[in-house]
Amino acid sequence: MSITPYRPFPLSYMLSRLYDAELAQSRADAPMHLPVDVVATENEYIIHAVVPGLKPEDVNIEINDKTLTIQGETKVPEYDNGQYLLDEIFYGKFARSLAIDADLDGSKAEAKVENGMLTLRIPRAESAKPKVVKVMAR
Numbered sequence: 812m813s814i815t816p817y818r819p820f821p822l823s824y825m826l827s828r829l830y831d832a833e834l835a836q837s838r839a840d841a842p843m844h845l846p847v848d849v850v851a852t853e854n855e856y857i858i859h860a861v862v863p864g865l866k867p868e869d870v871n872i873e874i875n876d877k878t879l880t881i882q883g884e885t886k887v888p889e890y891d892n893g894q895y896l897l898d899e900i901f902y903g904k905f906a907r908s909l910a911i912d913a914d915l916d917g918s919k920a921e922a923k924v925e926n927g928m929l930t931l932r933i934p935r936a937e938s939a940k941p942k943v944v945k946v947m948a949r
Contacts (some may be wrong), residue, residue, distance in 0.1 A: 812913075812914070812921065816843065830879070837855070843901050843903065843905035843906075844905075844907065845860055845881060845905045845906065846860070846861070847860045847881070847907060848860075849908070849909065851913075853935075854934060854935055855932050855933060855934045855935060856906035856911060856913075856915070856932070856933045857930065857931070857932050858881075858909075858911070858929075858930070858931040858932075858933070859928060859929065859930055859931075860881060860907070860928070860929040861927060861928060861929075861930075862883070862924060862926035862927060862929045863930075864885060864908055864927065865883060865885065865924060867922075867924045867926065869883050869884065869885075869925070870882075870883040870922075870924060870929060871883055871884065872920075872931060874915055874933065875916035875919060877911050877912060877913070877914070877915065878908055878909070878910050879909045879911060879915075879931075879933070880906065880907070880908045880909075880913070881906070881907045881908075881929070881931070882904070882905065882906040883904070883905055884903060884904045885901070885902045885903065885905070886902065887902040887903075889944075903908055911933075913935055913936075914935065914936035914938050915933050915934070915935065915936060916933070916934045916935065916936045916937075917933065919933075919934045920932065920933040920934070938948070
């Protein structure tokens, strides 16, 4: 069992692009890379992602065959007559896709957002669960 992330970015790459003034606009237009934790148990996959300030309706989750996609958007707050002195918080679209090498039962998946944490539970399909064969004596 393995997880294959799409578009991994090394920390050095992310930091080098973060402060490049010429890339400021492209950074605002490009989807944010959503970091996730993935835990595999015998019966399910549990995925955690930090989504501060988002409501459940702000997050879209799609399970297609063995690919999981999480996407959404954080809106820029409007400040009356304010001027940014520091602009470090990411606002805009985010997306993350993972290829999971096990059959998933997307029809029984459950997701919740609580205290800025998305928790997604996706059961393994019956065909992907280990089978126990009882040995009988003759």
